[in-house]
Amino acid sequence: ACLPQPTGMTRQQYVNTFLPLGALALLCLAQxxxxxxxxxxxxxxxxxxxxxxxxxxxxxxxxxxxxxxxxxxxxxxRQARQSPGLGTLLRQWCRRRWPWLRRYLRQRCTLCGTPETPRHQPCPNPDCSASYCESCW
Incomplete structure (x- = not known):
């Protein structure tokens, strides 16, 4: 009984609502x-x-x-001077032991951090485990 009766917005109310919003969006884009x-x-x-x-x-x-x-x-x-952590050593050991796991245990580029692809270059130094993507190499 005391509840308000909802009515839809008129076309003029829609224009009055969305015209300023559209103008503000246009100003932001054209600023x-x-x-x-x-x-x-x-x-x-x-x-x-x-x-x-x-x-x-x-x-x-x-x-x-x-x-x-x-x-x-x-x-x-700095990364080369630090000794690799246990997780890194375990991941490298698993990659060497089971080559099929390389698909799941991907290395990342040392510089930019992109995931390993076939184009990644390993560091030529045998003591270094770094790998580099094509753009960083």
């Missing part, structure tokens, strides 16, 4: 393009400044790549 346009206009009027900006970004990218390689080499060296 980056004015910034790109602003940079292109500034590059047209200030080419020296644009060249300086591009050179700065290029050198920053080169520094990041060099630093990444340096950090990865250090990480691999």
């Amino acid at each position: 980056v393009y004015p910034f790109r346009l602003r940079r292109a206009i500034a590059a047209f009027y200030f080419p020296k400044r644009e060249k300086t900006r591009v050179l700065f970004l290029y050198n920053k990218l080169l520094r990041q790549r060099k630093n990444f390689l340096y950090l990865q080499r250090g990480r691999v060296a």
